[in-house]
Amino acid sequence: MMKQYCVGIDVGGTTVKCGLFTTDGSLKDKWEVPTRKEEEGRFILPDVAEALKKKLAETNLSIDELEGIGIGVPGPVEPDGYVHTCVNLGWKGHWPAKELCELMDGKVHCAVGNDANVAALGEMWQGGGKGHDNLLMVTLGTGVGGGLILDGHVVAGVHGAGAEIGHIHVRDGEQETCNCGGHGCLEQVASATGIVREAMRNLKASSEASAMREFGDQLSAKDVCDCAKAGDALAVKTIRTSMRYLGLVLATVSMIADPELYVIGGGVSRAGQYLIDLTKQYYEEYTPLLNKKAEIVLATLGNDAGIYGSARLVLTR
Amino acid sequence: MMKQYCVGIDVGGTTVKCGLFTTDGSLKDKWEVPTRKEEEGRFILPDVAEALKKKLAETNLSIDELEGIGIGVPGPVEPDGYVHTCVNLGWKGHWPAKELCELMDGKVHCAVGNDANVAALGEMWQGGGKGHDNLLMVTLGTGVGGGLILDGHVVAGVHGAGAEIGHIHVRDGEQETCNCGGHGCLEQVASATGIVREAMRNLKASSEASAMREFGDQLSAKDVCDCAKAGDALAVKTIRTSMRYLGLVLATVSMIADPELYVIGGGVSRAGQYLIDLTKQYYEEYTPLLNKKAEIVLATLGNDAGIYGSARLVLTR
Numbered sequence: 001m002m003k004q005y006c007v008g009i010d011v012g013g014t015t016v017k018c019g020l021f022t023t024d025g026s027l028k029d030k031w032e033v034p035t036r037k038e039e040e041g042r043f044i045l046p047d048v049a050e051a052l053k054k055k056l057a058e059t060n061l062s063i064d065e066l067e068g069i070g071i072g073v074p075g076p077v078e079p080d081g082y083v084h085t086c087v088n089l090g091w092k093g094h095w096p097a098k099e100l101c102e103l104m105d106g107k108v109h110c111a112v113g114n115d116a117n118v119a120a121l122g123e124m125w126q127g128g129g130k131g132h133d134n135l136l137m138v139t140l141g142t143g144v145g146g147g148l149i150l151d152g153h154v155v156a157g158v159h160g161a162g163a164e165i166g167h168i169h170v171r172d173g174e175q176e177t178c179n180c181g182g183h184g185c186l187e188q189v190a191s192a193t194g195i196v197r198e199a200m201r202n203l204k205a206s207s208e209a210s211a212m213r214e215f216g217d218q219l220s221a222k223d224v225c226d227c228a229k230a231g232d233a234l235a236v237k238t239i240r241t242s243m244r245y246l247g248l249v250l251a252t253v254s255m256i257a258d259p260e261l262y263v264i265g266g267g268v269s270r271a272g273q274y275l276i277d278l279t280k281q282y283y284e285e286y287t288p289l290l291n292k293k294a295e296i297v298l299a300t301l302g303n304d305a306g307i308y309g310s311a312r313l314v315l316t317r
Numbered sequence: 318m319m320k321q322y323c324v325g326i327d328v329g330g331t332t333v334k335c336g337l338f339t340t341d342g343s344l345k346d347k348w349e350v351p352t353r354k355e356e357e358g359r360f361i362l363p364d365v366a367e368a369l370k371k372k373l374a375e376t377n378l379s380i381d382e383l384e385g386i387g388i389g390v391p392g393p394v395e396p397d398g399y400v401h402t403c404v405n406l407g408w409k410g411h412w413p414a415k416e417l418c419e420l421m422d423g424k425v426h427c428a429v430g431n432d433a434n435v436a437a438l439g440e441m442w443q444g445g446g447k448g449h450d451n452l453l454m455v456t457l458g459t460g461v462g463g464g465l466i467l468d469g470h471v472v473a474g475v476h477g478a479g480a481e482i483g484h485i486h487v488r489d490g491e492q493e494t495c496n497c498g499g500h501g502c503l504e505q506v507a508s509a510t511g512i513v514r515e516a517m518r519n520l521k522a523s524s525e526a527s528a529m530r531e532f533g534d535q536l537s538a539k540d541v542c543d544c545a546k547a548g549d550a551l552a553v554k555t556i557r558t559s560m561r562y563l564g565l566v567l568a569t570v571s572m573i574a575d576p577e578l579y580v581i582g583g584g585v586s587r588a589g590q591y592l593i594d595l596t597k598q599y600y601e602e603y604t605p606l607l608n609k610k611a612e613i614v615l616a617t618l619g620n621d622a623g624i625y626g627s628a629r630l631v632l633t634r
Contacts, residue, residue, distance in 0.1 A: 134475050148573065155467060157575025158451050159609050164572045167606045169565060172489075181605035248486060255481045256465065256573050258474025288498035289484045292476050 003067040006314050008122075009048055009100075010072045010115065010306030011035065013088040016048055019307030020055065023067050023315060025126045030307070031055060041090035049103035068109035068314025071096050072118035072306045076160040081112050111313040115306055116163065117154045119265065120147025122309030127301040128263040135261040136163065136253050137299065138246070140268035143179070144187040144194075148257060152316070155257070166191065168252065170245045186249050190242045192221035192268050199224045199238040210234040225271035243275060247282025254287055254294055265299025272298065320384040323631050325439075326365055326417075327389045327432065327623030328352065330405040333365055336624030337372065340384050340632060342443045347624070348372060358407035366420035385426035385631025388413050389435035389623045393477035398429050428630040432623055433480065434471045436582065437464025439626030444618040445580040452578040453480065453570050454616065455563070457585035460496070461504040461511075465574060469633070472574070483508065485569065487562045503566050507559045509538035509585050516541045516555040527551040542588035560592060564599025571604055571611055582616025589615065 002023050010017040013035060020029040033051045036043040048071075056063060073096060075086035083094045097110040104110070113121070120137035123129045129137065133152035139145040144166030148155040155162040166187035167180045174184035176197075188194050196219055199212055211227045212219055212235055227235035250262050262283075264276060280296045287293055301308055319340050327334040330352060337346040350368045353360040365388075373380060390413060392403035400411045414427040421427070430438070437454035440446045446454065450469040456462040461483030465472040472479040483504035484497045491501035493514075505511050513536055516529055528544045529536055529552055544552035567579050579600075581593060597613045604610060618625055 150467070150472060155574055157571075158577040158611070159571075159575055159607055161571055161575040161607055162573070164575075164606060168569050168572045169603050178605075182603065252485050252569055253573055254474075254476075254478055255485045256479070256570055257472055258476055258478040258481075260475040286486050286499065288495075289481060290476055290478055294475070 003065055005061065005065050006067045006311045007052065007069040008307035008309065008311030009069060010310055011044065011089065012074060016044065017303070017307050018048065018051065019304070019311060021311045027304070029055065029059065035089065037090045040092055044089060045096065045099050045103055049100060052104070063104065063107045066108050068111060069100060069104070070310035070313030071100060071110065071112045072115040072310040073112060074115045077112055077114045077156070078160065079156065109314055113154065113310070113313050114156065114160070116145035117147040117156060118309035118313065119305040120149050120309065121154060121312045122301055122305040122307070123263045123265065123299050124149055125312040126308050127305060128297045128299045129261055132261045134259040135263055136259050137263045137265060138165065139266035140190060140192070140264065141266040142192055144191045150257060150259070165249055165253070168249050170248060186245055190246045195221040195224050195238065195242050195268065198241055199235065202234045202238050206234060208234055221268050222270070225275070229274055240278060243278040244282045247279045248286050250279065250283045250296065251286030254290060260294055262294055262296045263299050264296065265305060269298055320382055322378065322382050323384040323628045324369065324386040325624035325626065325628030326386060327627055328361065328406065329391060333361065334620070334624050335365070335368065336621070336628060337376070338628045344621070346372065346376065352406065354407045357409055361406060362413065362416050362420055366417060369421070380421060380424045383425050385428060386417060386421070387627035387630030388417060388427065388429045389432040389627040390429060391432045394429055394431045394473070395477065396473065426631055430471065430627070430630050431473065431477070433462035434464040434473055435626035435630060436622040437466050437626065438471060438629045439618055439622040439624070440580045440582065440616050441466055442629040443625050444622060445614045445616045446578055449578045451576040452580055453574070453576050454580045454582060455482065456583035457507060457509070457581065458583035459509055461508045467574060467576070482566055482570070485566050487565060503562055507563045512538040512541050512555065512559050512585065515558055516552065519551045519555050523551060525551055538585050539587070542592070546591055557595060560595040561599045564596045565603050567596065567600045567613065568603030571607060577611055579611055579613045580616050581613065582622060586615055
């Protein structure tokens with residue numbers, strides 16, 4: 001029988017977000033721990049364990065009432081739970097689930113997953129994807145991440161590259177190099193950074209008036225979206241280009257994994273329904289084969305997707 | 318306990334291929350039945366049942382010795398086994414597995430799948446993908462088909478579009494319309510038809526000498542491959558373009574589903590290792606993110622992939 005509570009831990013480069021949930025999906029309590037990256041991040045998990053024990057004591061919960069503790073980490077996790085390196089945390093060679101379990105005196109089941117995959121699980125459990133078990137979550141942030149869920153299970157991939165949609169090649173002729181070493185990746189045009197870069201290129205290539213010019217070097221993806229919504233021609237052109245490539249990638253995912261839903265999250269998605277509508281337009285253009293198209297919706301959990309999804313990890317043993 | 322035999326039925330537009338297998342994967346007997354498409358294909362399944370009963374009698378096998386009968390059909394199959402329409406067979410509204418089961422007097426389990434997905438299962442079971450359970454099978458024939466298997470299970474897709482890789486958009490600016498209604502699909506450049514079309518375009522756009530010119534209107538994909546292997550510059554250019562787009566699509570699949578293996582089959586794949594080597598070159602170029610790449614190999618079952626895979630369908634209840 002399932003116990004009443006579970007815990008989700010979202011380990012980020014600056015803070016560790018923690019959430020106490022009931023196993024039926026309601027968030028009871030939320031707290032943060034600073035991420036101590038010194039000495040190859042060796043204090044991170046002990047800090048988490050200590051804070052959690054304190055929280056349990058405060059709330060008069062016994063560890064036996066926890067179904068488990070899930071951990072999301074910002075880097076590749078091998079199928080057996082091994083984390084070879086995690087640059088953002090300074091980690092080299094960790095077994096986060098096993099180590100956290102030992103730190104909790106072996107009294108509770110722990111599980112680990114990659115943060116993008118875990119965010120997808122979170123949105124599936126209690127967010128924009130609630131009620132669906134075949135979906136792709138797209139995170140449009142500094143980079144472009146993804147989490148693919150088929151039949152309720154994360155597709156992590158044999159080499160951990162499942163749903164690495166930011167590194168799908170979409171644009172021939174791109175001269176700049178992506179973080180991955182490639183040229184013309186989705187991330188180079190549809191991430192926050194990519195949108196700004198695209199806008200800068202459009203501004204440079206044209207002498208047209210544009211409200212974006214006022215921001216100078218400080219132009220952000222939010223500024224570009226705001227200008228586009230206000231009808232600024234060069235901003236509209238920029239956002240259309242970015243969302244066309246995103247729509248193309250979603251269409252491609254439909255021709256490979258054919259999920260029923262796309263959930264769009266991350267900082268850029270705060271521009272809201274405007275982006276969804278554009279993406280949908282291009283997605284539909286690139287999927288003439290489908291009589292019935294997948295839906296495209298906004299994520300709803302924001303920065304909490306990670307704690308929701310991490311907690312959800314331990315409910316699927 | 319699993320029984321000793323199973324049967325695979327591959328329903329094609331001209332003939333129905335049938336195979337009797339041991340459940341450990343060896344093909345014992347093979348026969349064909351003409352596909353009678355008249356009267357909306359109503360005779361197809363009764364003909365199959367009759368031929369199968371005859372075969373069982375001839376070989377002194379009782380139907381009780383069959384683990385099951387699997388059927389592959391050339392069109393979309395809904396998750397519950399319903400076939401809404403199958404143009405190639407004239408079918409409108411069939412439940413092939415249920416109907417065949419009734420025709421066999423309800424004495425044996427039957428299952429149905431789409432032919433491309435079933436071929437992938439066949440290659441996984443006893444072909445180029447033996448020993449792997451995460452793979453994409455690509456069929457380069459008149460069209461380009463695919464079958465994706467993750468953790469040993471076919472990814473058929475929520476709308477039946479799983480692994481419809483022939484209709485991934487790869488080429489901007491394409492003016493001709495694909496069968497699906499799109500423009501610039503992989504199928505338009507990497508199928509047998511697509512290779513010929515690409516060669517014709519290259520011939521028309523250049524006055525360069527080429528051995529391909531001797532074939533006139535009769536030029537086939539095989540001719541193009543043969544000329545390319547012999548070093549003919551325009552043929553090499555053609556095949557490189559086609560295989561570059563195929564390599565790009567495999568790289569894209571790696572960034573979504575990340576399988577360990579790609580199995581290339583279909584008529585075009587008879588050009589052999591030459592095509593594999595080219596595809597691999599482009600695949601690797603488009604996957605800088607992967608330290609460890611997936612393998613790309615040739616299919617080995619040829620036209621028997623369908624009967625192998627159909628038989629395999631009934632071994633995974």
